[in-house]
Amino acid sequence: MNNQKIIKDQFIDLKVENLPISYYIIRKSLLSAVSELKPIIKGKVLDLACGLMPYKEYLMNDSVEEYIGVDLEPTEYHNLEKPDFYWDGQKIPFEAETFDFVIATEFLEHYFDTSSILKEIQRVLKPGGTFFFTVPNVWPLHEVPYDYHRFTPYALSEHFKIANFSKSDIKFLGGRNYHLALSLAIWYDNYWSESRKKVIKPFFNYIVNTLVKKDKKQNFANNQMFSGLYGFATK
Template sequence: MESLVLALMNYPAAISLVPKAFNPGIASPTWITRKLLLHAVLQHAPALKGKLLDFGCGAKPYKSLFSVDEYIGVDFQGEGHDHSNEQIDVYYDGKTLPFENDSFDSIFSTEVFEHVFNLPEMLDELNRVLKPGGQMLITCPFAICEHEQPNDFARYTSFAIRHLLQQHGFEVVQQEKLGTSVQALWQMRITYWNLHVLYKLRNIPVIRSGARLFFNSMMNAAAWLCNAILPFSNDLYLNNLVLARKK
């Protein structure tokens, strides 16, 4: 409860610094997923303290949500993702993190684990560089299309991600499914239409922009309404969120 209160107090300033791509308006095809992720990270960010490692940091889109002493971003230089205009402090080779043992008080990683081809090995590395008792906040998708091809390797159920963490030196402090079954189904429908139907208008920029604005706004609004009135289920969901602690 205390972390939620602190998050809400910092909400206006912190949210205003998050890039639009990660805090989109209702006309965005990723509005459902991005809003769920943003609010979840904001709520749990106060749990991370001291010297923080952002694993797979990219452009560090959620950096403003954290109040830490030092924020260091590490990423992998590989195909499938363009790192230009990003804020990477250190690159790693895909196998070993270039830091001493017990270097960090906390770790944050969002929407990265599905791109790590050797996740069990990297979980050992993350455990190694995290101080005993340090906490790690992660999110990773469950229902999502392939992306950043060919660097897309896995989808983890809530049970699988918990098992992996426990097998590699972490205890799960808190775990959440982000998004309901209704939201997941609507998000996939919206994604399909944007990638395979509205995309055909790409050579008519004005019409395409207008069509996307109208279609995405209407579909996102319909998703919100359906989610409010239909029976709750999260057997199918959009993202995993886990707060874990090094044993």
């Protein structure tokens, strides 16, 4: 199996039997968010902190002139896919107003100074350019110790204003049912023995998938729960 097939199976052609249930659920919501980007992406694209660049082939179309992945010095991700450029985690290695789109999936929670990195992203975007992002809310600590934030939509909105984006549109990756389904799946994947999992797996998968199917992404309000956020910010 070639590397691109492995990446596609893990992020695009999702099957519950091929992934831990928590990964299946979160990646299902991420793919749904990226699907909103697919019809509008164009020009020169930067995938920041790109990892495996899991959505590159999915997003490519005749309107995309160039797709560039930038990441930190080699990590385990790069055994399957190497970025086009490395960066120092501070300054994006391109001139101002270079890109039409910058995408960063599940990245902002790992950057302590949010306003600083958003200003740097804003710098390399062309006027009117778009930043697409996703961030988790329900997810265990990961890539420790570099896991710094779980954002509310209001915090992100203020960060975009500080970074001089002209507007932002922030949405739920999943609502309260998705929040519960993902919480249960994380608990199941990480804290249950394999023998106990086998006993309840069919019933558990039914409950979790029913929650996901009946999820509703309601408006931001008091007492609302959500699994994560995604959206678009315009320079």
